[in-house]
Amino acid sequence: MFFFAIAIALFGVNAGRVRCDPVSDALSAIPTATISDGKIVGTTTNIAGPTGLIAVNKFLGIPFASPPTDSARFTPPKPPVKWSSKDTKEFKPACIQVFAPVANRTFVEEVFNNPPPAAGENEDCLYLNVFAPKKKWDSSKPPYPVMYWMYGGGWKFGASSLQLYDGAHFAALEDIIIVTVNYRTNAFGLPQAPTIKNVTERNLALLDQRAGLAWVQSNIDQFGGDKSRVTIFGESAGSVATDILVTSYPKGSKPPFSSAIMESGSYAYLPLANCNNSDFTIWNGLVDALGCTNTNPDAAFACVKGKPAADIKNAQELYPAITFGFACDNYTFVSDPRSRMEVGNVAQVPVLMGSNTQDGSFYANFYANYSFDIYWGGTFGFATPAIVAQYQKVKDAYPIGSEGRVDLVTQLTQIATDWNFHCPALLNAATSSKYIDTYRYLFNASFPNTRINDPTRWPEKYQGAYHSSEIQIVFNTAPSAGATPEEQKLSETMRKAWAAFARNPNQAPITGWTKSGSDGLDAMMFGKGSPGDSGMVKDSNKCDVWKQFIIDLHA
Ligand SMILES: *[C@@H]1O[C@H](CO)[C@@H](O)[C@H](O)[C@H]1NC(C)=O
Numbered sequence: 001m002f003f004f005a006i007a008i009a010l011f012g013v014n015a016g017r018v019r020c021d022p023v024s025d026a027l028s029a030i031p032t033a034t035i036s037d038g039k040i041v042g043t044t045t046n047i048a049g050p051t052g053l054i055a056v057n058k059f060l061g062i063p064f065a066s067p068p069t070d071s072a073r074f075t076p077p078k079p080p081v082k083w084s085s086k087d088t089k090e091f092k093p094a095c096i097q098v099f100a101p102v103a104n105r106t107f108v109e110e111v112f113n114n115p116p117p118a119a120g121e122n123e124d125c126l127y128l129n130v131f132a133p134k135k136k137w138d139s140s141k142p143p144y145p146v147m148y149w150m151y152g153g154g155w156k157f158g159a160s161s162l163q164l165y166d167g168a169h170f171a172a173l174e175d176i177i178i179v180t181v182n183y184r185t186n187a188f189g190l191p192q193a194p195t196i197k198n199v200t201e202r203n204l205a206l207l208d209q210r211a212g213l214a215w216v217q218s219n220i221d222q223f224g225g226d227k228s229r230v231t232i233f234g235e236s237a238g239s240v241a242t243d244i245l246v247t248s249y250p251k252g253s254k255p256p257f258s259s260a261i262m263e264s265g266s267y268a269y270l271p272l273a274n275c276n277n278s279d280f281t282i283w284n285g286l287v288d289a290l291g292c293t294n295t296n297p298d299a300a301f302a303c304v305k306g307k308p309a310a311d312i313k314n315a316q317e318l319y320p321a322i323t324f325g326f327a328c329d330n331y332t333f334v335s336d337p338r339s340r341m342e343v344g345n346v347a348q349v350p351v352l353m354g355s356n357t358q359d360g361s362f363y364a365n366f367y368a369n370y371s372f373d374i375y376w377g378g379t380f381g382f383a384t385p386a387i388v389a390q391y392q393k394v395k396d397a398y399p400i401g402s403e404g405r406v407d408l409v410t411q412l413t414q415i416a417t418d419w420n421f422h423c424p425a426l427l428n429a430a431t432s433s434k435y436i437d438t439y440r441y442l443f444n445a446s447f448p449n450t451r452i453n454d455p456t457r458w459p460e461k462y463q464g465a466y467h468s469s470e471i472q473i474v475f476n477t478a479p480s481a482g483a484t485p486e487e488q489k490l491s492e493t494m495r496k497a498w499a500a501f502a503r504n505p506n507q508a509p510i511t512g513w514t515k516s517g518s519d520g521l522d523a524m525m526f527g528k529g530s531p532g533d534s535g536m537v538k539d540s541n542k543c544d545v546w547k548q549f550i551i552d553l554h555a
Pocket residue numbers: 103104107365366457
């Protein structure tokens with residue numbers, strides 16, 4: 001009750017209509033909250049705790065921006081129209097997703113989009129979800145740390161509503177508020193088009209993520225959240241998004257987050273070119289695929305903008321080379337993340353980062369029937385002498401016949417793991433540790449009910465601790481059928497470590513988890529010895545094979 005008195009005082013004018021409603025609160029069977037845009041009515045769920053069921057409040061599908069549709073397509077997120085009372089009991093649709101190439105769509109969805117978002121997908125998608133403890137708190141001092149989750153999906157797909165990202169266990173068992181946000185991806189989120197002159201406005205995906213973070217700063221106290229303790233976190237593209245935020249807030253700035261967790265993805269040390277604000281090849285490919293070819297780029301843009309969303313989706317799935325990157329504006333996306341890291345000119349917040357020991361297995365699998373050269377060509381190409389030299393260096397460093405490389409797939413799995421995930425995290429941690437508290441982990445566990453059951457497309461022996469497989473361990477969202485005691489133990493350990501870091505990132509998330517040193521070797525191994533156990537290791541690695549290549553390629 002007191003909490004709502006505060007809410008009304010804060011939002012007196014906007015909440016005028018709310019005042020007439022019967023006031024309820026977080027403790028009600030039908031929880032409500034009054035946020036800056038109006039009142040929302042949520043729902044409740046129960047999680048099994050050590051001594052019985054623990055209730056959690058869920059507010060699902062809260063608009064944090066107006067629908068980016070029609071004339072608002074390809075434009076930055078704008079505040080939603082205020083409402084008096086809105087039901088937020090069910091998830092809203094995902095943003096439009098692209099699972100290219102079409103030939104591999106079933107497989108990609110099976111691994112990363114399973115089960116798919118219940119509410120489907122729609123261009124009207126700028127919604128977020130809040131999972132909060134169902135408890136009474138002192139409204140003068142909202143107590144709960146907040147964790148803000150950005151999904152993966154290679155900037156092509158993803159949905160905050162996946163069951164995988166259900167925040168109820170964190171809310172029930174750790175007194176943490178989980179916020180999961182939708183953001184636009186593919187052409188809808190990264191329209192690198194010449195017509196958009198302000199290059200920041202080509203990075204709509206990043207602006208959406210920032211709008212969600214601004215929403216947290218404005219509203220999370222209404223759920224008991226402490227806005228001074230916000231941990232941004234994500235996996236894969238969501239982890240890259242986290243690093244993009246860390247590297248784009250310079251030292252001395254005031255970021256809307258206080259710590260960051262990166263699961264299998266980094267920006268600063270990725271051996272791929274950052275951006276080219278005047279390269280419109282990809283956009284023009286989309287223009288042509290949609291039959292919008294025109295010598296006047298503004299007319300072409302208007303044509304694309306006028307197409308049905310389904311056509312824009314289909315064009316990208318049919319022509320998988322249409323893959324959008326970022327514009328460098330040095331605001332949402334810096335052109336020189338590594339250089340900034342190396343002088344400590346990044347957000348001064350503690351970071352926790354890591355990778356899975358077979359993060360590359362999913363990617364290697366696509367080349368199972370091909371060859372090392374085809375993998376290399378498809379990944380890096382052979383365009384420059386430096387890339388050709390690196391090709392030879394990698395070929396020599398990862399021969400089949402040793403260190404667990406028994407065939408092409410196991411060889412490519414190690415290579416894909418190292419360049420895309422393992423070494424970027426190791427090198428990032430090594431540099432980061434010079435300026436900010438840095439904790440690194442490795443995840444090396446696999447359980448019967450987290451494996452992909454599709455032996456034709458992906459034999460289990462090749463999966464290992466595959467990309468994204470740690471998420472359900474962190475969130476406790478693996479299927480309960482077939483869960484093993486070791487799996488439950490590892491889940492407890494990881495969830496508690498993530499929560500401890502969100503509560504206080506200035507101390508070890510697990511007793512004995514030492515900070516990264518400047519060699520980057522120290523890491524907490526989840527699944528050390530046996531899948532349920534954890535402990536520190538010195539990470540033996542081949543990152544020297546990649547380091548100079550990364551540095552030369554990536555400012
Ligand atoms: C991907 O698509 C290609 C082309 O149709 C096909 O040969 C291959 O089996 C697919 N791989 C998977 C893992 O789905």
